[in-house]
Amino acid sequence: MIQTTFRSLAVGLAATIMSAGAHADTNLQFALDWKFEGPSAPYFLAIDNGHFSAAGLEVEISPGKGSLDAIPKVATGAFPVGFADINSLIKFLDQNPGAPVTAVMMVYDKPPFAVVGRKSLGISGPGDLEGSVLGAPPPDGAWAQFPSFAKANNIDVGKIKVEPVGFPTREPMLAEGKVDSITGFSFSSYLNLVRLGVPESDISTILMADYGLKLYGNAVIVNTDYAAANGDTVKAFLGAVAAGWKDAIANPTAAAEALVKRNPAADAALEERRLELAIEANVLTDYVKSNGMGGIDKARFAAALEQMSETYDYKAAPNAALYFTDAYLPAGGFKVN
Numbered sequence: 001m002i003q004t005t006f007r008s009l010a011v012g013l014a015a016t017i018m019s020a021g022a023h024a025d026t027n028l029q030f031a032l033d034w035k036f037e038g039p040s041a042p043y044f045l046a047i048d049n050g051h052f053s054a055a056g057l058e059v060e061i062s063p064g065k066g067s068l069d070a071i072p073k074v075a076t077g078a079f080p081v082g083f084a085d086i087n088s089l090i091k092f093l094d095q096n097p098g099a100p101v102t103a104v105m106m107v108y109d110k111p112p113f114a115v116v117g118r119k120s121l122g123i124s125g126p127g128d129l130e131g132s133v134l135g136a137p138p139p140d141g142a143w144a145q146f147p148s149f150a151k152a153n154n155i156d157v158g159k160i161k162v163e164p165v166g167f168p169t170r171e172p173m174l175a176e177g178k179v180d181s182i183t184g185f186s187f188s189s190y191l192n193l194v195r196l197g198v199p200e201s202d203i204s205t206i207l208m209a210d211y212g213l214k215l216y217g218n219a220v221i222v223n224t225d226y227a228a229a230n231g232d233t234v235k236a237f238l239g240a241v242a243a244g245w246k247d248a249i250a251n252p253t254a255a256a257e258a259l260v261k262r263n264p265a266a267d268a269a270l271e272e273r274r275l276e277l278a279i280e281a282n283v284l285t286d287y288v289k290s291n292g293m294g295g296i297d298k299a300r301f302a303a304a305l306e307q308m309s310e311t312y313d314y315k316a317a318p319n320a321a322l323y324f325t326d327a328y329l330p331a332g333g334f335k336v337n
Helices: 002-022 038-048 067-075 086-095 141-152 167-175 186-195 224-229 231-250 252-262 268-283 286-291 298-308
Strands: 027-031 058-062 081-085 101-106 113-118 133-136 161-164 181-185 203-207 218-223
Touching (some): 038 268, 067 218, 081 086, 086 101, 086 141, 086 218, 086 298, 101 231, 113 186, 133 141, 133 167, 167 186, 186 268, 218 231, 224 231, 231 252, 252 268
Parallel strands (some): 027 058, 133 161
Antiparallel strands (some): 081 218, 101 218, 113 181, 113 203
16 A cells, blocks of 8 residues: 555655655654654754754744654655654565655664563563563564564564554553553653652663664654755755754753653653653664764664564565665764763
8 A cells, every 4th residue: 555655656756855855854744653741852953943944044943743643754755854764664664665765863873672560460670471471562662673673582472472563552551551561662651650659669671682683763754856956955954954853952941841842742751751861772872972973884774674674575685775875964974962
């Protein structure tokens, strides 16, 4: 169905790109992969602190419904830039060869894919999952990586009862003890459970990247046709994004305030904490502190592509150059610490 949608919109892509290119110096639409929560606050802070305007850009940020929602938006040209899981992007490009989309700036150097459980239900580490009930939304990015995580930890998936759950019911089911653990993004599931009244001392967060998962996480993605015609705009956009993250790292409270302006129903303190968890575990890693934000380690990326082959059958030989380019990044990445 994605292929059909892609083909049906391809005819209008050129017109969309020309229209976007004509206004790229002032207007840019940015598609997020998820709703307005703490980890999206740096982009709003970049607006409020004037980083986008200083770059000559007026950026409109739209919420999403997952990476599989954001990627086609950018691939079809509906949005010039977006934010999505690079592993989902790799699969999309394998299934839609030639689609004009690639990653240009790594944000989650360590992916937030996690299994989140309750100690009172017997889940403290990977070895406790066999014989338990795991709640997993079928479209969930963390669930998609679970087989690689299980293989790296010698977990027999056949000994786990997997309960398909919806995104809205995932954390409530764990809070009610209807499942023993769930898959999800570490910072989101953890704090959703806290908000539901689960004691923090009872929550166990098993970050897959700490247990053998070599994959990267979410990145800024771009329509390659748009980027080819508007390279300076893309560079300016990424610079402003990095400045927003740098400001958010220095002042998470201000970032949360910027978010709440766009999502008044959000709990500012909760979203600030969610942002801090993402910064600590996923964004400001040792690699980023040493090498700057935005780039990737080529050897690690090659290993990640190989690890994906354990659970995904590539239609064509994987080609790292199709999935990520540093052409729009400054040498040495963006210094954010």
